[in-house]
Amino acid sequence: xxxxxxxxxxxxxxxxxxxxSIVMTIFASTYSIVDGLFxxxxxxxxxxxxxxxxxxxxxxxxxxxxxxxTGGSAIVSKTRGEGDEARANRYFSLMVYAALAIGVVFxxxxxxxxxxxxxxxxxxxxMLDLATVYGLIALVSLPFFMLQYVFQSFFVVxxxxxxxxxxVVAAGVTNMVLDALFVGMxxxxxxxxxxxxxxxxxxxxxxxxIYFARKNSSFLKLGRTRVEWRVLxxxxxxxxxxxxxxxxxxxxxxxxxxxxLRYLGEDGVAAYSVIMYxxxxxxxxxxxxxxxxxxxxxxxxxxxxxTEMRSLYRKSMLxxxxxxxxxxxxxxxxxxxxxxxxxxxxxxxxxxxxxAFRIYALIYLVxxxxxxxxxxxxxxxxxxxxxxxxxxxxxxxxxxxxxxxPVLVGAQGIWFAAPAAECxxxxxxxxxxxxxxxxxxxxxxxxxxx
Numbered sequence: 001x002x003x004x005x006x007x008x009x010x011x012x013x014x015x016x017x018x019x020x021s022i023v024m025t026i027f028a029s030t031y032s033i034v035d036g037l038f039x040x041x042x043x044x045x046x047x048x049x050x051x052x053x054x055x056x057x058x059x060x061x062x063x064x065x066x067x068x069x070t071g072g073s074a075i076v077s078k079t080r081g082e083g084d085e086a087r088a089n090r091y092f093s094l095m096v097y098a099a100l101a102i103g104v105v106f107x108x109x110x111x112x113x114x115x116x117x118x119x120x121x122x123x124x125x126x127m128l129d130l131a132t133v134y135g136l137i138a139l140v141s142l143p144f145f146m147l148q149y150v151f152q153s154f155f156v157v158x159x160x161x162x163x164x165x166x167x168v169v170a171a172g173v174t175n176m177v178l179d180a181l182f183v184g185m186x187x188x189x190x191x192x193x194x195x196x197x198x199x200x201x202x203x204x205x206x207x208x209x210i211y212f213a214r215k216n217s218s219f220l221k222l223g224r225t226r227v228e229w230r231v232l233x234x235x236x237x238x239x240x241x242x243x244x245x246x247x248x249x250x251x252x253x254x255x256x257x258x259x260x261l262r263y264l265g266e267d268g269v270a271a272y273s274v275i276m277y278x279x280x281x282x283x284x285x286x287x288x289x290x291x292x293x294x295x296x297x298x299x300x301x302x303x304x305x306x307t308e309m310r311s312l313y314r315k316s317m318l319x320x321x322x323x324x325x326x327x328x329x330x331x332x333x334x335x336x337x338x339x340x341x342x343x344x345x346x347x348x349x350x351x352x353x354x355x356a357f358r359i360y361a362l363i364y365l366v367x368x369x370x371x372x373x374x375x376x377x378x379x380x381x382x383x384x385x386x387x388x389x390x391x392x393x394x395x396x397x398x399x400x401x402x403x404x405x406p407v408l409v410g411a412q413g414i415w416f417a418a419p420a421a422e423c424x425x426x427x428x429x430x431x432x433x434x435x436x437x438x439x440x441x442x443x444x445x446x447x448x449x450x
Contacts, residue, residue, distance in 0.1 A: 005080070005159065005299045008308060011315045014293065020165035021156055021292030022285055027165075027172035029280040034176050036277050038183035039193050040342050045270045045349065047190050048342075050130035052273040053123050053257060056250035057114065058138050058145075061106045063246030065146025068099045070294070071239020073153035074379050075231065077295040080157070080219065081302025091235075092154060093225035096212070098232055099150045103143025110139045121254055122261065134190045141198035144205030151208035157295045158218035163211070171204035238383035245374070248394035255402055256414065263411040264352070271353040274342040275360050282327045286320060286368045290375035297379040297442075306441035313376070313442040320368030331361035359412070362419035366426045373429035380440050385432055393425035 009017060040048040072095035079088040114135040115128070123131050138145075148171070155164030175196050182192025212222045236243075253276065260268030293316060300308040339353035370393050377386035398421035405413030405420065437443035 005077070005296055006303065006305075008311070009296070009315075011318070014296075014312070014315050015319060017161065017296075018289045018292030020161035021152070022288030024152060024155075024161075024165045024168040025284040025288030025291060026281055027168040029284045033277040033280060034172075034179050034196075036273055037342060038179045039190060040270075040273075041345070042183050042187060043189040045266060045343065045346065046127055047130055048273055049266055049269045050123070050127045051134055051190060051193065052253075052269060052276070053118060053121065053127060054114075054131040054134040054138070056253040057110075057117060058135060058142070059250045060247050061110060061142060062103075062145045062149060063243045063250075064102055064106070065099045065149035066246055067239035067243035068095050068102075068146075068235055069150035069153035069239065070291070070375070070378055071235035071237065071383065072150070073157045073295055074238055074298045074381055075235055076154070076220070077157050077298035077379075078302035078381060081299040085219070088219075089221055089223060090225045091228075091231055092157075092212075092220045093222050094228060094232060095154075095235060096147070096150060096209070096222060097225065099146050100143055100209075103146040106146075107139045107142040110142070111136065114139070122258055130190045134194045137191065137194035138198055141201040141205075145201040147205030147209060148201060151205065151212075153291055153295070154212075154220060155208070156292055158212075158220040160218045161292060163218075164208070167207050168204055170207070171200040174203050175200035234381075234383075238378055238381055238386075240383050240387045244387050244390040245394045248391065248398075252395065252398050252402065255399060256417075259402055259406060259414055263406055263414065267346075267349045267352060268411075268414075270343060270349060271356050274339060274353050275357050277342070278331070278338050278357065279360070279363075282331070282364055283367065283371075285323055285327070286371040289316070289319060289323075290372055294375050294379040297376065298381070301380055301440070309440070309442040310444075313437075316372055316376075317369070320372050324364045324366065324368045327364035328361055331364060332358060335361070356415045359415040360418060362416075363422050366419075366422045370422060370425045370429050373433060376442070377432070377436075380442075382436075385436065389425070389429055389432060392428055393421065397421035397424045 036048055036051060039051050072091065076088045076091050076095075079091060115132045118128055118131045118135070148168075152164060152168070155161055155167075178196035178199055179193060182188045182196055186192060188195070209222075212218070212220060215221070256272055257269050260272055264271075293312065297309060297312050300306075300312065335354045335357045338357060339350045343349045343353055370389065374386045374389040374393070377383075377389070398417060401417035401421045402414060405417050407413075409416075433443070
């Protein structure tokens, strides 16, 4: 049965409700991690650097799906909270069809653009060839990659977070098994890795498409709709912060690659690849929690239940704070093991990766608060504030840091860039919450009748 979103959640119930989304997001992030693990150990560090070079562009293209999913789910949840189920299903169908159509267009356009773009980014020779091959194969499944992002949010709105978890697990297992077969056994290198990832994305995006198109026991069903540009525009504006985060993450990743290639060579790029693989898993905990709980906030906002809004906010802040401390401790404990698993074949590269990861891990102490702040305002249908937080946090502050710190303190400053940027973003997030929290009602004293 679908979960009742209108009920009160204790701290334990809230975490339990969000847990499928957390695990779902972690599994979704494993696609590139498994690729990197197999490519690094069976094809070498140049191939690993090539995959890391190719992936940011694909993430930028797929980020539109994340935007539509998060922005659209807030609208659909709020509409359900207002009691209009028919309109909620119409909006849901519009979001899914729009994401699928945009994915097809992007995939076709990307065929002629990938190689020139990778060359413009600085890839040359073998690394350029390998990155292009990986990217072209991945374009085949791009529409389903986008749909996977969309459905990650809507499974929660549909009251079926557990089903979303099982779909993503199936996709993750598909990727792992095929990576072992194509990269490990058949020695197909980046070709095998990209085929494995594409197959998993067909599972992650295609299975939910079939489920929601058929009669089901959730709150949502795909059906007839009409193009409502105003609603689609609201979803895009509302979810723009999530798209900004994804695009900025990819653009900043390109900048990191450029700076690392300049200061530390290919070893620096390979070390950054390993750090990002682990960071994607840790970051997925925060992202999964927000994906799982944001629809609850949107629902209560639509129902004007400020008491529950305050309860959700307090419990969420406690969760992200405690999780951040645990992640920092885990990162320090496992830094050597993580480096050894990915690049243990090269002692010098392994040592560099371990040192860099211990520095980078400082980010987890503050990252969760910033991620939650941005998603909070998306849930409240204030896409502008959410986008400002994301834009400053993931692009402006980090770009400044990654350019300035190596000049000020040397090459090692690159590894401090992300933690430094996140600390500044924390201040910005706190200001927005303090100013706007009483207006929305998720902080402050309860009013009569709330």
